[in-house]
Amino acid sequence: MRRTSTVAALAATLLITGCTKADDDKPAPVSSAADEPKTDYRPWAAGRSTPVADKLYPEKGNPGLDVLHYGLELDWKPDTGVLTGTATLRIRPVADASEIRLDFTGLTVDRVTVDEKPATGTVAKEKLVVPAAVTADRPVTLTVAYHGTPKQVEMPSHRGDASEGIGMRSSKDGVLWTMQEPWGALTWYPVNEHPSDEALYDLAVTVPPGWAAAANGTPGKVEGNTYHYASADPVAAYVTTLAVDRYKRIEQTGPHGLKITNFVVPKSDDRYLSTLKKTPQLIEWLEKRFGPYPFPSAGALMNGSISAMETQQMLSMGREAFKDSEPKDFEAVLVHEYAHQWFGNAVTPVTWTDLWLNEGFATYVQNLYEQELYGFDDAYLEKYLREADAKLRKRVGPPGKPTAGTFAESNVYICPAAMLKELNDALGDKKFFELASAWVAKNRNTNQDRASFTAFVNEQTGKDFTKLIDSWLDSPTTPA
Template sequence: MRVLSILTTAVLLAGCTSSGAVDLDRPPQPLAVGNIDGTSTPVADPVYPAYGNPSVDVLHYGLALAWAPQTKTLTGKATVKLRVLRAAPALKLDLSSPYTLSSTSVDGVAAQGRVAGGKLTVDRALTAGTTVTLVVEYQGTPAPVPMPSHRGDAEPLGLTVTDAGELWTMQEPFGASTWYPSNDQPSDKALYDISITVPEGWEAVASGTPGPVTGGTYTYRSTQPVATYLTTLAVGQDYQVARLTGPRDLPISLWTRPGKDDRFLPVLRKAPQQLEWLEARFGQYPFPSAGAVIVPSRSAMETQQMVTIGGDVLSQGTNVSALDGIMLHEYAHQWFGDAVGPAVWKDVWLNEGWATYAEALYTAERDGYDIEDWARRARKSDADARQRLGPPGNPRADSFAESNVYVCPALMLHELHRALGDSAFFALARAWVSQHAGTAQDRAAFTAFVNKQTGRDFTKLIDAWLDSPTTPA
């Protein structure tokens, strides 16, 4: 996700870094993605404790969805395979209240289920150490939930229905539960199979690798772990798809709405070059496909393998070239946030700091400025963000993903870059992703990794930038 007001300024101020030590001809190394069976180590989120259940670990979501735009009804069958980590008298997941249940079963045996207060409760006692399969059939009209933020582009979270009966969603830090039963917290990553059936003349786009389209049924599969907030769904009329080829024959799908998004296409088509730029610095793109879908939103989101971009992310008077930095930011998240992300929302800076710094380096190189000019001016934004919002290492629950978790950790990474030099810094970045892909990590793990990888103790530097109420010297 990208804070437009702060980061658009950062793009204009960005300058070029010395990149001579970055071996642009070095073949990107493939990632050894862990936990390809979907296992995770869920933990209770201290920022938004109402979401998620750390007693279970979802391994796989099978979502068979159907959308009826005339009645604005979503019908779903969710098959959820999960491990029981701690015994419980009932199975609880997150699911929004607008839905009614047709049936629920556990391991093929009918069980009483109910939805209330944003929770799905199924009356089946759970034994620690077992694996069970929950099947839920449900229907209703989706409704988003409020976003806990004061951002200029803040919108309700989750599956949103337009007046024309179209669907779109952005759901960070929560909101997946507005369209399927989920363990809606960042620490529980799972594999996905999603199918969406839509009427003739409609198209459906989702996160994951595109699969066969049969009649009006579109399919998508994620064979590498995905956090719930990184899933996406868009359903509309008259979408068109442009298919490109990226590095190493990577398939890229760009879904746009003719007549509405035409001005974005020249920038969206730069995806192969942007991914090549990222690969040269951060290693091989982590997933088997890439893409972007335009939806009627004001924001932008790094949804896994299929970036979700709001068609209103730029005002009509804004130079469309600003989208270049936005796309680079969201693609950078595929490494930092998607392949390896935060275990709790207190550490959202792990996502946004890396993506913001990657964007600063990219726009600097593109526009021929000095990265130190970016850093000097960004420090002014940092000081303001810390004064208004506090340090990035302890974000407020009512101020999710505001500017302090973007520019402040980006400057921290710049200080690491300065201390290490190009070669060691980008080696650090590549190793962080390659060694942790498919997992959720926290601040302690990042600090320990930096110190071990570099052979130097950067604990004080990291703590100062994450905890200080004022900009570190």
Template sequence: MRRLLSAIAITGVLAAGTTGCSAPVISRAQPLPVPHAAADGTSTPVADPLYPDYGNPAIDVLHYGLALTWTPQTKTLAGRVTIRLRAVQAVRQVRLDFSSAYTIGKASVDGGDAPASFTGEDLTVDRPLAAGAVATLVVEYRGTPRTVPMPSHRGDAEPLGLTVTPDGELWTMQEPYGASTWYPVSDQPSDKALYDIAVTVPAGWAGIASGTPKAQSGSTFEYTTTTPVASYLTTLAVGRYTKTQVSGPRGLPVTVWTRTGRDDAAVDALVQSGEFIGWLEERFGPYPFPSAGVVVVPSASAMETQQMVTLGDQVAAGQGVRQVMVHEYAHHWFGDAVGPSTWRDVWLNEGWASYVEQLYVARGDTAAIERWERQARAADARLRKEIGPPGNPPADSFAEGNVYLCPALMLRELHKALGDAKFFALGRAWVRTYAGTAQDRASFIAFVNRQTGRDFTGLINDWLDSPTTPA
């Protein structure tokens, strides 16, 4: 979860000591190509050890087609989801995560009626599939969204999933699970899929979702993806919004959605999104997706939802909003383009984004990044003692400070050992090699050693597993 975290508030100490930007590390005139994942959304699902009740590794979802209609007067969400999936192994039923707050209407598999019912918070469709079989499941549903508790002690922890505001608007933040509060889904990070989302809203309202915007048709807003998305990285917001269109590097379209009359003070920072992305491109290569954006919602947090950052209004109004935006956009390289295969490796997301955020705050001021390192080491010792090392986070302490700060310090050690050129080349190559996939610790270590020609196995494992701060 890429939300504003009080445990790393030491970043504010650095801001007073920063200087101007350093020279670009790579030239934008020589962009590095980023390959796409399988065009059909094929993944390698892995059972999640932290939250085994979510996700179904027996199936691989290839594509979700969502047609949603929101009626604020009755607080009713009506949906029709078309899911193309592949059976990884023979199954007697198709099981998906889905909130029992909804009533199921028609359900079919490959055009034939199929009985669908709830087993707890799972939707089961009685249709056996042979190993390797590809099928199309269609489910219609209706109800009022209901959130689920977040398994964390964070100061900004909020209920997960689709939230209904008192005035009938919608918004969601849903890491590590919570997508299942608004559509049937295999809610685990390893099962990435392609999406098409259509949202029909009242006249004068906007429906905002993750993905590349398509032409609006009446009160229906449509979005599509060409790069697979993990379910926790999808987003939905419905309400009275003002749209601001800006351009990023190389003409990248960036859409800024602010709540009409409520987020005016945040606009100046958010329309700088193109500059933030440009700074990241200079270090890590081209932005991995065809469009970018940010939507403000009534929340205390922020989330790197793919192609459309979900930003809490409390964060948007804060003095640190620019560095938070850099953190969230950094995730589009580290977490979105290449994500963790299980939640045990959430440090892969948070370590990179946290360290890149500090590089942005310091911006070439060596003394500033060294001050951060000293302060971070002191905080690291406390976090390891209170929560544990980042390589094996407790299930009830999701996305707490240890998975942000401790791996950021590990990356700092790699940076010092390699120097600027090789370190940023390492980050670019990681995304270029694995874009569209989910990876784990073993693959990261093997990649670092292969890319650098040096053995960093001990250093990485020490930082991820030691109960005390490594020397």
């Protein structure tokens, strides 16, 4: 998620707006029961996860369900502000249950089926409940048809951008977009809203003539006014996205023939075009340090938010966040969000307690890029990180022990970035970048936590960095 330029922070005021997958050799999630389901669920085996309950936000997500695939057919009417959708979920129950319980709010359910048989579904307290008995490891297909005008929900944070809420929103002129972390997907489709349950996605979004839809995943064909996107790599719900606007589509080719697609609104986004067109070079800079870009496509959409988000394969960049900024600030945050494709999207935390794994890496990568962009040295960066770290630990607490009401505040960005700089200083650039590259390469499309990160660092380096990592994540004051 967005954080602003380090150098801008040093010059003035720092603004922060800021499931382990099944191994390849594990069997596909098909039933072993005598009456096996008619549907072959093996095509969605890559969406298999090990969902867990979240310590910070136990009310979100359902550890008893593993959604393998979301098929979303959506239709947006800008003139009426009504979103009509049909969501088809391929679900592997983790445990026997008498109902299917998912996250969903603000929209009216029109029809529900379970394995093509009519069912009922009620929405209350941000949950969709479908009375239908399910059996562990016997997959089912849930289809939900719904409609309404999406409404945002509150963000549990004191961040500057928390005031605008999270989830899907529409404006009076018919423009539609979403920003959603730690949740918000529940405002536009039924979802198991937790990072430990990643899934595959197919989206088909129909809009009126003159409008275009941009979404997470690889852009597919456009059939009439219907835009298609597909995610063959598993996606956490918080990094899904959808925006509908009078977009102009700009296509580029990146390293290794990578397809890059940017969606901009003429005039409104003209000031960002020159930076967006640098995307091939920015990705090349990242690849030299952290290995190949981990997905089959890249790109960014511009929307009306006052923040930015690392939505998978299609960044969500809020034009309002940068309207008073220099182009270099937008460029630095663009690098931050692209760094998340490696750190956060390709490798995702098991629970929100380890958000520092996402933001610490992306922030430190941004710091390294800003060193070249603005020309400051390591001593300057060290001084900044330590001074900011001290203030943040005193105000918000250590990054490894976040509280429910302070989601994604500055301590989980800057404090772990300072820790990574210490690790970089101890290893040297060559070994540090080898370590970071190997972390992504060996854990791609999995969920990890502090314990697995620490064990990986120690094994990869042959040294015990447990004390360094724990002190920077848990100490109430800046480590010496």
